[in-house]
Each structure stands twice: as structure tokens, then as C-alpha cells.
Amino acid sequence: MATQTKNGAVATAADAKTLSNQEVLRYSRHLIMPEVGMDGQLKLKQAKVLMIGSGGLGAPLGLYLAAAGVGRLGIVDFDAVDFTNLQRQVVFGTSDVGRKKLEAARERLQNLNPEIRIDTFETKLTSENALDILRDYDIVVDGTDNFPTRYLVNDACVLLGKPNVYGSIFRFEGQASIFGYPGGPCYRCLYPEPPPPGLVPSCAEGGVLGVLPGIIGCIQAMETLKLILGKGEPLVGRLLLFDALGLRFRELKLRKNPDCPICGEHRTIHKLIDYVEFCGMRGEETPATIASAMPEITPKQLKSRLDRGDDVFILDVREPHEYQICNLRGHLIPLGELPKRVSELDSSLEIVAHCRSGKRSGEAVEFLMKAGFRKIMNLKGGILAWSDEVDPSVPKY
């Protein structure tokens, strides 16, 4: 079957064994390197790589894999581009805001390299569809943002015997490794279980320096190319840690766990499981123990109490740099400092604690209740909800 590509070259399925003149020119900086050469470039052309997620890590990954001439690139994502993505997801432009990420990414990558085939899967990766989606690819690159999908990708790769190029980021810190490589460890060997929800702050809460996913995503792209080319020393059995603030790379030994439930000798997991449940995230928004006892006030209720002139003390538990973005003129005590600054609060006053979304202030309310405060409430939905429901002039971030 012949297809006309954008630059006028005619590519056919049989052409996977040769390069057109156009391709020779395009890949000439690869071809003149003995480590890649014609053989290597043809390996890249025949390679099939699946990217899970086209966000911070997926953006540089997609760009470099497409540019390098990986013949078939699959992308799984179901999100739309929003303004907060543009700070780091460099595959998208301002005019893409509101569009489906897959559509925008396909357009950009296909424009970068019309010679490759791009498959898009507009879906959340689930236990039901993962094996079918992954099966057709040689290598899977994990760039997701949540634990259920991380464990799902790991298990699916182990069950299918496919290498999983892993990358993860938090604020200024990144991790990378290759899991599921024959004889090598898997993600469960490194971390048998996920943290309970709420204990580790998410990216949306913790923030991330925009260049960091670029660096980690590029390491994933490099390792993917090396696996395809069969060159160099792959990042197998090693966990790479990157600290951007100290600009330090460190490497830790990563061993295959003989008791690993999915890749060990006596494995107990033989098929995909319910990962949302595994990660303790059923009803994740309101953990039962906290929600049942959490006294709350809505932004509208708070507004009318303030308008009435009620004496309500507003406690802002965000960080000082967030206070600078916007505030409700509350008293600022960052959540982490609350235990040692609790004496600044008067327990006889009515206190409303707030943060950005209501999560950290929920922890603050819980802490203060344990400390004996009785007249304390959480502002439901935080300053984001205040902006939506009371005062749209307060910026959302």
C-alpha cells in the first residue's frame, strides 16, 4: 500500500527496509555516525514505540522520537491542552489551548516528520485495554502522572515482556530507569506498593520547574533510541536520580527482587488487577476518615459572614510565594510551619483555614482539631472555588 507523504515522497510498507533519498538527507547526521549508520536508522524506522501520556515528559519524548525517525509512534492520552500546560509541554502552542492533546501532538509531530506513522489512542489506559494497546509495540515509555497508571504500565509490560522506559518528576527532582528488560528489575521491585493517597503531594499541588520534565523526558528518549539501536549501556538495574537545584545526577543500584509479586520466581500476579483499588484511591477525593469529621464552609457562606461583619479569622496555609499570587488577606502560616507556630492562633476565635484547593487546609483543620481547636472550618474548594463562586478577579493558578 502506497501513501503519499507531505513532502511528496512515496513511502510503502516494504520501504521499511530502505531509506528514500529524502530520508537519507533528513537523517544524515545519524547516518554518518558509525553507532547509528544505515543499519541503525533502519532499526529506528522499523521500531514501534508507545508513549503513555503526552504531557511534560511526553512532549520532549514525542518530539525527539519523531525527529529521530522512529517509524511508528503510538500515543495514549485523553486530555485537552490547557494554559497551565504550556509552561513545560513544549509540543503544544498557545493556539492549541482547548484542543485535544492527541490531535495537537499528532499535527506537530507529523509536521516535524511526515515520514513516520503516528497512532493515537484517545482513552485512559485501563486494565481492560492495556494489553491490547501495548501488544503491537516493541517499547513502552511511561510518562504518566499517577500511581495507578504507573503500576498498570509496569504490570502490562512485565506480562507482555516489553521494556518500560520509566521517568518521573517532582518539583526539581527526577527519576529514570528501564524496567521490564529481560533479566532486569521492574517497578514493583523498586517500590512494592504505592503511597497512600494524600501522603505524597501531587504535581498539581507541588508544582514542577518547566525544564525538568524536558530533561527527564530527553533521558527517556535517549534510552529508547539506545534500546532500539542496541548500543551502549542501557539504564537497566540502575535508578538515575536528578536534582536540578544542585545540578547533580546520582545513580543507585536497582536489584531484581526475587520475591517480586509480578516478575519474581513465585509470582502471585498473573493478570492485570484493579489499580485504582490497589492504590487505595477509591473515592480518592474524600478519604472517609477525614471527610466525615471535616467541618467546612463554602466560599459563598464565608462571603456572607464577612459581609455581615462576623469576626472570622482567616488562616492561609499556603506558601509565601503563593500568597503573592493572590490572597484573601488571611494570616499566613504555611502548613509545614503550623505545628511550631500554632501559638499565633487564638482558639476562642472562629477560624476558617484555606489553601489553593482545600486539600492542605483540610490537613491543617485536622491537625488543629487534634490540637484542641473547636471553632475551625475548612474553606471548601479553597481559593480556586472563591474565584469561581465569589470573586472572579482573584486569579486561579
Next chain:
Amino acid sequence: MAVKVIIPTPLRPYAGKRDSVNLEAATVGEALNSLTSQFGELRKHLYSEDGRLRSFVNVYVNDEDIRYLQRDKTAVQPGDTISIVPSIAGGARA
């Protein structure tokens, strides 16, 4: 010369925003005990209620995982680096 404990970014808010702490210890257990008595908030992030190291937190002496050494009882020498490495999930999506 003391042992250096490297605090990962997600746990720094519970360790006085420090990125590392130097302390005197003969074993990993002693070092972590000393660390969590200095920074009480860290304890619940490192240990579960039954006092076991949490399964999403790994501890390394230099580049070796203590699960493959003598766990808490792993001896440390002056100048060794202990790394606390929790799982992080960030990547795609905002």
C-alpha cells in the same frame, strides 16, 4: 566525620526545608531515628504505624538498597551517604 542523610524534595517540608542533614550514627536505624527525633513530622512519612519502613520509601547507603544489606541494622561509616528515595509519580497532565 558524620554520616550525611539526603532528604528528597517531597519530604523537605517536613525536615525544615533542608536538603541534607549530617548526623552521628553507627547504623541506618540510628541515623533515621536521630533524624526523626530532630524532625518529628518526618516520622509518619518514613514509618507506618507499626513502626516499619514504608514500602514506597527506599533507603540506600551510598548506592546500595538496605533491603539487600541488613536493613535498619546496616552499619554506616563516617563519610557514608544515606539516601531516602520515595516513589514519585509526576509526569503527564497538569
